[in-house]
Amino acid sequence: MASDRMLAVYFDNPGGPENLYIKEVPKPIPGEGEVLLKVAVSALNRADLLQRQGQYHPPPGASSILGLEASGHVSELGPGCQGHWKIGDSAMALLPGGGQAQYVTVPEELLMSIPEGLTLHQAAAIPEVWLTSFQLLHLLGNVQAGETVLIHAGASSVGIAAIQLTRMAGAIPLVTAGSQNKLQMAEKLGAAAGFNYKEQDFCEATLKFTKGAGVNLILDCIGGSYWEKNVNCLALDGRWILYGLLGGEDVNGPLFSKLFYKRGSLITSRLRNRDKKYKQMLVKAFTEQILPHFSKEGPQRLLPVLDRVYPMAEIQAAHKYMEANRNVGKIVLELPQ
Known part of the structure; x- marks a missing residue:
């Protein structure tokens, strides 16, 4: 050559x-x-x-x-x-x-x-996944010590980085994943709890874990199919950061009124085209x-x-x-x- x-x-x-x-x-x-x-x-x-x-x-x-x-x-x-x-x-x-x-x-x-x-x-x-997680948590999510963070796709590369960075910030990471093997990996890396979205309602499990308060921050690469559960388990003044649409781009239902009731923030992000x-x-x-x-x-x-x-x-x-x-x-x- x-x-x-x-x-x-x-x-x-x-x-x-x-x-x-x-x-x-x-x-x-x-x-x-x-x-x-x-x-x-x-x-x-x-x-x-x-x-x-x-x-x-x-x-x-x-x-x-x-x-x-x-x-x-x-x-x-x-x-x-x-x-x-x-x-x-x-x-x-x-x-x-x-x-x-x-x-x-x-x-x-x-x-x-x-x-x-x-x-x-x-x-x-x-580079790509850790910088993405750092950006989502700190620059956009303004994560604070003591807050609870729900990380979807917790065994993905971004999820694995986010679990560790959440812990380092003094916050509490919760994750969703689709298998017991992936949940075990997430918990080994520091997730406080993991929910198998194929077997249980992650919204109900999240609210139970937080004693009804909901989570302060959601890192969401799923999008459409998760919108209602996301907003239902968001705490008052919570931040929901959307950085992917693996679950579709369509929303059918009262997203704005539910988000408005929670005083929630919906933030979107793409790193590649910055x-x-x-x-x-x-x-x-x-x-x-x-x-x-x-x-x-x-x-x-x-x-x-x-x-x-x-x-x-x-x-x-x-x-x-x-x-x-x-x-x-x-x-x-x-x-x-």
């Missing part, structure tokens, strides 16, 4: 996992203030599945290649870089796309050092406040959880595995070196 070429996960037409293949494409060239990262490990997110299906397009100007986070080594510095990074440095990156390829360009401010003691595989499991300035602020705050806790020993140590590692060539199998909702934690991809 020529030095100006690389391998990338690709699809020509939207559809199922069988449409994915490995393609040789031009290697990107770092622009002003950008770093070229040689990717060692990337990670799979629900956004990748949606993009493959034609339901979630990358932001304007972003790579059309899948992959919202990656770890690897600095390969080249573009013009105007400020000297924070040197060639050969190991780093992890928050990306709007392009991570599932051998090389990706990244604004230097969106690179983060890999915490001491973590592998490249663990590092690839951090502008560069916002992401720089988020990465800086996360680096200062959260990143050191991945290296600290003790009860407040943070831990990315890996479920499976796939070689890049098995990208179809990785998508099928996530689509079947079998993973507890992160699915990561090893890139050819």
